[in-house]
Amino acid sequence: MKMTTDEKVFGVINTVFMLFIIFITLYPFWYVIVASFSDNSAVLTNRGLMLLPKGFNFNSYAKVLKNHMIYTGYCNTIIILVCGTVLNLIMTALGAFVLSRKNLKLKKLLMIIVVVTMYFDGGIVPLYLVVKNLGLINTRWALMLPGLISTYNLVILRTAFEAVPASLEESAKIDGASALRILCWIIIPLSKPTLAVLILYYGVGYWNSWFSAMIYLKDRSLYPLQLVLREILISGSNTDMLSGADTEIQISETLKYAVIVVSTLPVLCIYPFLQRFFEKGIMVGAVKE
Amino acid sequence: MKTVNGNKKSKLSDNKYIKDIVQNREVYILFIPVLIYYVIFKYLPMTGTIIAFKDYIPARGVLGSPWVGFKHFERFFTSPRAWLVIRNTFKIGVANMVFGFPVPIIIAVLFNELRNKYFKRTVQSVSYLPHFISLVVVCGMIRQFTSEDGFITAVIAMLGGQRQSLLNVPEYFLPIHVISGIWKEMGWNSIVYIAAISGINAELYEAARVDGASRIRQIWSVTLPGILPTIIVMLILRVGSIISVGYEKIILLYNPIIYDTSDVISTYVYRTGLQQFEYSFSTAIGLFNSVINFIFLFATNKLSRKISDTSLW
Numbered sequence: 001m002k003m004t005t006d007e008k009v010f011g012v013i014n015t016v017f018m019l020f021i022i023f024i025t026l027y028p029f030w031y032v033i034v035a036s037f038s039d040n041s042a043v044l045t046n047r048g049l050m051l052l053p054k055g056f057n058f059n060s061y062a063k064v065l066k067n068h069m070i071y072t073g074y075c076n077t078i079i080i081l082v083c084g085t086v087l088n089l090i091m092t093a094l095g096a097f098v099l100s101r102k103n104l105k106l107k108k109l110l111m112i113i114v115v116v117t118m119y120f121d122g123g124i125v126p127l128y129l130v131v132k133n134l135g136l137i138n139t140r141w142a143l144m145l146p147g148l149i150s151t152y153n154l155v156i157l158r159t160a161f162e163a164v165p166a167s168l169e170e171s172a173k174i175d176g177a178s179a180l181r182i183l184c185w186i187i188i189p190l191s192k193p194t195l196a197v198l199i200l201y202y203g204v205g206y207w208n209s210w211f212s213a214m215i216y217l218k219d220r221s222l223y224p225l226q227l228v229l230r231e232i233l234i235s236g237s238n239t240d241m242l243s244g245a246d247t248e249i250q251i252s253e254t255l256k257y258a259v260i261v262v263s264t265l266p267v268l269c270i271y272p273f274l275q276r277f278f279e280k281g282i283m284v285g286a287v288k289e
Numbered sequence: 290m291k292t293v294n295g296n297k298k299s300k301l302s303d304n305k306y307i308k309d310i311v312q313n314r315e316v317y318i319l320f321i322p323v324l325i326y327y328v329i330f331k332y333l334p335m336t337g338t339i340i341a342f343k344d345y346i347p348a349r350g351v352l353g354s355p356w357v358g359f360k361h362f363e364r365f366f367t368s369p370r371a372w373l374v375i376r377n378t379f380k381i382g383v384a385n386m387v388f389g390f391p392v393p394i395i396i397a398v399l400f401n402e403l404r405n406k407y408f409k410r411t412v413q414s415v416s417y418l419p420h421f422i423s424l425v426v427v428c429g430m431i432r433q434f435t436s437e438d439g440f441i442t443a444v445i446a447m448l449g450g451q452r453q454s455l456l457n458v459p460e461y462f463l464p465i466h467v468i469s470g471i472w473k474e475m476g477w478n479s480i481v482y483i484a485a486i487s488g489i490n491a492e493l494y495e496a497a498r499v500d501g502a503s504r505i506r507q508i509w510s511v512t513l514p515g516i517l518p519t520i521i522v523m524l525i526l527r528v529g530s531i532i533s534v535g536y537e538k539i540i541l542l543y544n545p546i547i548y549d550t551s552d553v554i555s556t557y558v559y560r561t562g563l564q565q566f567e568y569s570f571s572t573a574i575g576l577f578n579s580v581i582n583f584i585f586l587f588a589t590n591k592l593s594r595k596i597s598d599t600s601l602w
Contacts, residue, residue: 007504014402018412021396024472025415028430031440048443095323098316105309110320113327119583122334123575125562129340129351130333146330149323179315208423211537215563226425233429234541256433260426267421275414279480 036060036257043253060258069232070262073225076140080224081206084144088202089195091149092157097183099154100161118151124215131216142216143209143224150205153198160194161187193280200277207267225263232259341573354569361573370557378553382532384467390527392475394520397482398512402504413483416476428541431469432456456542459550466542466551481523482516489515525593529586533578554578 031050035043039055046054064070098104099111121127127146136142164187172182188195210226217223223231233256310317336351341361343354365371396416403409419427434441435455446452455461493511502510536555543551554574562571 004503010402010504011404014399015408017399018403018408021476022412022415025418025476028434029418031434032430044438046438046440046443048447049440091323091326094319098320098323101313101316104313104316105306106317110324113324117327117331117335119586120335120579121331122336122338123572123579124559125568125572125575126334126337126340127330128563129337129345129568130330134329145326148326148330179319183319204421208425210423210425211540226423229423229425229429230541233425234432253433253438256429260429264422264426267423268418271418271421272414275417278417 032257032260036254036261038254040254043257060254061262063255064258064262069220069223069228070225070259072221073223073228073263076222077207077225080140080143081203083140084147084206085199085202087144087148088150088153089198092154092198093183093188093195095149095154096157096161097179097187099158100187102166114151114154128215137216138218138222139216140222143206143212146212147205150201153201157191157194157198160191164190196277197280200274229259229263232256338572338576340569341576343569345569345572357569361570362577364570365574365577370552373549374552374554374557377550378532378534378555381463381466381553382534384463385470385534386527386531388467389471389474390524392471393478394482394516396475397479397486397516398508400479400483401486401512402508413476413479416479418476419473420477422473424537425541427469427473428538431465431542435461435465456544457546459547462543462547462551466538470538481519485516485519486512521593525589529589530582532585533582 027049034050034053037053037056037058037060038046038050039057040059042054043050095114099107099114101107104110131137131142131146136145168186168190169182172186177185206224208226210224210230213222213224213227214230217227340351340354342356342358343351344357344360345351345354400409400413403412433439436442437452437454439455442450442452442455445455455465489511493515494507497507497511534553534555536553536559539551539553539556540559543556555578558571558575558578561567561574
């Protein structure tokens with residue numbers, strides 16, 4: 001197949017544009033990495049782009065790794081992520097299972113009860129008051145229970161459950177298997193790909209979440225990583241991290257960059273392995289209707 | 290079974306729903322925890338919105354607090370804040386949509402034109418990356434880069450701008466919000482379109498080529514019409530939620546100096562409700578917000594059903 005000059009020009013422009021996309025996507029990360037290894041004063045006085053570290057050193061990393069809030073944050077996030085996702089999956093599977101049964105007379109009513117919540121919600125203050133009145137303030141439960149089921153995920157899982165051939169259940173039913181048994185031994189094993197996508201959705205949700213922790217938690221030892229990061233990166237109240245007050249401003253610049261690296265590295269390491277799941281996930285979501 | 294119950298037919302067991310529940314009790318029992326969740330964390334807050342029409346006093350509870358009618362709504366709508374936050378909500382929502390919506394379509398089409406498979410794969414993977422970075426980190430990066438010593442500020446200064454923290458300049462908030470949003474999500478949002486493009490029949494391209502269509506012509510005549518249904522569905526989704534501007538990103542980026550351009554309804558609800566503890570007032574504004582959101586979603590859906598036969602429900 002021959003290419004005309006026009007097409008060649010188009011191809012070149014397109015490639016250049018793609019290189020531009022790669023650059024604007026990756027450069028901010030590169031800058032963060034470079035700055036985190038640089039000398040504090042060099043970063044402060046640097047004007048414009050920076051391609052390599054200036055005054056290469058590990059000082060800021062030493063500071064970050066000594067910081068107990070980062071560790072605590074990591075631990076709390078992992079606890080909430082693991083426990084929360086397990087609870088999410090159990091509850092979502094139960095709901096999806098019942099709503100995927102074919103012969104239930106009340107199914108339509110239950111479905112309405114569930115789907116209505118996708119369009120109406122009480123807003124943050126009434127939810128806050130419910131959580132408060134239940135006595136969940138300042139507990140990890142406040143971060144998990146209000147989001148126990150995402151209705152969107154429930155609908156996705158229900159679609160997957162409905163796709164399981166009824167004939168497989170029939171034989172189990174004849175053998176006298178209970179509903180719970182059918183769910184655990186037949187339906188769930190056959191819906192693994194969708195469940196993997198949901199684990200990802202819920203897990204990422206917990207990893208990124210900071211707002212509910214901010215409004216529900218008072219005890220700093222319960223703070224998840226993202227809330228610790230917010231304190232350091234956004235509110236700038238990183239006095240906890242620094243001993244000498246006079247060096248505060250100088251340290252905090254490179255320190256912030258190092259904190260970003262330390263908190264984002266795990267995500268970037270896992271990302272290549274999970275990317276395919278994520279892409280599949282977005283398609284699972286797209287065909288839900 | 291019928292013969293056992295044959296002679297004493299109570300009315301209750303005749304009801305087909307009761308019968309159904311008894312027959313399928315095993316299945317229904319599994320739904321109980323789910324139902325409890327929805328009642329406590331979805332329906333209880335929903336009914337809790339009645340405090341928008343009351344003066345909520347914690348000690349007296351939602352039901353015991355005195356009714357005050359539309360007092361809180363009146364207070365909101367007569368305050369200058371109201372129009373400011375409503376205007377900002379529309380501005381930010383519309384700007385995000387107008388600039389943010391076409392970008393993923395454009396890059397999906399351009400991805401498709403790349404002939405080198407490995408290069409294509411690489412660019413795609415790279416473009417998805419920012420989606421996986423948490424909002425707190427992204428906003429932290431924005432703050433660093435646009436601070437007085439940040440590299441974006443330096444680049445703007447080189448182009449003739451002033452050397453100052455960009456997030457303290459009211460006019461810059463909107464572009465920062467929109468551009469960072471595009472940066473974070475353009476690759477990710479293109480996945481849907483890439484999938485749609487891969488579903489286009491290859492014979493159509495073949496036929497276009499035989500007819501002597503150039504690659505640009507093929508984009509216009511084959512690719513874009515091929516993904517039009519997807520574009521329409523995504524557009525409806527987007528327009529329907531155009532004014533539900535989220536509070537998380539704004540809370541992480543704004544500061545009192547730029548409230549005039551950055552404060553939106555949802556952030557105002559958060560500040561009045563959870564920082565100043567004016568529960569009823571805040572709930573009233575939140576209720577107003579959900580009502581317009583819903584009207585928008587409903588209207589777009591109705592409109593799209595009329596003109597394109599595509600709708601969400």
